[in-house]
Amino acid sequence: MAAPEERPAIRVALLGCGTVGGQVARLLTEQAEELAARAGAPVELAGIAVRRPDKHPELPPELLTADVEQLVTSDDVDVVVELVGGIEPVRGWLLAALKAGKSVVTANKALLAEHSADLFEAADAAGADLYFEAAVAGAIPLLRPLRESLAGDRITRVMGIVNGTTNYILSAMDSTGAGYAETLDEASRLGYAEADPTADVDGYDAASKAAILASLAFHTRVTASDVHREGIADVTAADLAAARMLGRTVKLLAICERVTDDDGVESVSARVHPVMIPRSHQLAGVGGAFNAVYVEADAAGELMFYGQGAGGAPTASAVLGDLVAVARNRVVAGRGPRESAHAALPVRPMGQTPTRYHVSLSVADRAGVLAQVAQAFADHGVSIAAVRQSDVGDRASLVVVTHQAPDAALQSTVDEIGRLDVVHEVVSVMRVEGEDQ
């Protein structure tokens, strides 16, 4: 076989040249020799599509174009790397590229979480590759292990911290005792939160990632709208104080589970919400803008993946890994493993998903209060795992941790308890993970 540098080059169209795209362009040039050796052929930029070519004096002018449609279907292009983000017009560009037989590498989680069916279909029809490692957990090699390394195993659970902004805010609230609004302001000031932080703090970003993870792990099409989503805006200093008192902390987790009901019927649950976990749990120690994802599989047991979840260079590393894989496939005229939704499991509504609750109450300090509260749990078929009562003046603090029950039953129990005369205040309600049941 010819030496890599003598083979026809794999020609790359780069869409978008911001923080990540700039790093991809830099590494493609600086690491050209390495990349050629690993891909089996030179990997070269054929063009860079940006909105305003005149705004990029740092890039070779002959590569710049504003005409994306032309670039993505150009005969001179083998692979399209998409780093623009958002759904339209990107969806149309990538479908056009795939139809023209180009392979696609993208970091676009929102698009994949909504329109993966169309995109996979177009890739299959054209025999082209669609890779997207950078869409979830930045630099952490996570999707390839799920798609490939664990392909012979049965994944039962994927749970992790997949959004750096919310992890930074919750870590800061935990260490300073400050409230949410104040901590968000500080995070914005320091550049850890965007000017409009909605996508992060309301959990949309994490929900897109949960949809992608659940789809891969369970071979089932799960979209962002299938994911139950709660952000961190309602997490209070009181929640973190309650967690701290019990040796726990609060994290925003994406949780994807295979649930088998009593009749043996399987379904998939995907959700994003704040969770109380023990401080001894591996995810509790993941601070700042890092991401970490826990995977449980029947044969492999517990696995954890940890690393930087965002940033130009880390995300570019994941993009280049995909680009080398796609280039290698082109060199051998093959393609990578296809996506599969063959299991097609139903998505379980949140209300029917088994969860556990931590409930912290301020109650009247008199006989019979615990009995009334306990009766409310019993009336909804919820079994109590632990109770802790302590007196504070003429009131008492009552903390209840439940066993697993359908989320809707837990929710109704909390609603009912809030209406009891003996309950002065529901101080904190939080789901619990990572403990023995």
Add this chain to the structure above:
Amino acid sequence: MAAPEERPAIRVALLGCGTVGGQVARLLTEQAEELAARAGAPVELAGIAVRRPDKHPELPPELLTADVEQLVTSDDVDVVVELVGGIEPVRGWLLAALKAGKSVVTANKALLAEHSADLFEAADAAGADLYFEAAVAGAIPLLRPLRESLAGDRITRVMGIVNGTTNYILSAMDSTGAGYAETLDEASRLGYAEADPTADVDGYDAASKAAILASLAFHTRVTASDVHREGIADVTAADLAAARMLGRTVKLLAICERVTDDDGVESVSARVHPVMIPRSHQLAGVGGAFNAVYVEADAAGELMFYGQGAGGAPTASAVLGDLVAVARNRVVAGRGPRESAHAALPVRPMGQTPTRYHVSLSVADRAGVLAQVAQAFADHGVSIAAVRQSDVGDRASLVVVTHQAPDAALQSTVDEIGRLDVVHEVVSVMRVEGEDQ
């Protein structure tokens, strides 16, 4: 395209049917439908080679054979899964299989650490796949991320706990304060150490894994004999006590580094030895038989992979992941990424590898002692990072932690200090990792 179950089956020869092989055979049968969907064709057992077929009443008799040579080259076989272990005669079998165009999946670290060059050459010549995820860190998807996900990045360091037996022993010594021999006996009694624990406790197993990791990470052929190897037999209760006093613990680590000297010349260092690390380090919390590996790359930054490093089912999970990948490649008449040793960096001898030492001394408690000890370090060009002295009766305890220096210089310094009159005893000498320099 035809449905997976209608395509010609991928036929598998299984060599060895012990703890791991038994699990592979079980999963191949139990997960047949899943595997077919993921591989794109049925994956079936064509035969199982065992030494004594009559000793396996649990397996289908028509599959059993003692004739390995015939099985591995049989026209009825597409893929050979080798779980026998050891170098000969396995090497011959696998070369014969590759030459006959069969793809190979193996968990054989000793063989890969010695003879990977022959095996890769045979695989390349035949256009066949050679996969070996299970050879390092059991169930943890580690080799595929190194080979593929990080293919566009520049890995600078791989450091981890890759041997469960020694990790169990060191964890137990740390928590009980007991000595090495006593703890090894207990580990053997509980089944955590083999009857002949040499391969584990003397670091041979970890050195094979270090060779495989260094080869993949640095695109350089590194064999087990290139790896500097020290086991845990000389780790004493005093070493662990010294570590504990400083908020550290001791782990047996495999460390693979890309080292650039002052002239900009790159080389590779691969070593296995006991190391003192801070208790706050992520590897410090990895207990019992778990494995964890830290990877540092230029663009991706720090990554960590964690999971079960041994055991029948976890290892079988890794084997099946490879088997599905190989089967997929067969279905599309392609092959996976080839190994590459294109960087061909020189291997740096241990003496020239930069390390840091922790030295704990029992010295005479009088003026001028510290000056003499400090002079010995200075004479060898070793710079001191921290000193701690405390009096115990008429003696003093002196702990020195150095900055980085060539390992040989540190070794000579320790030798010289041991000969000083004022030094009563060199209590503990241990390399240090995971701290700011």
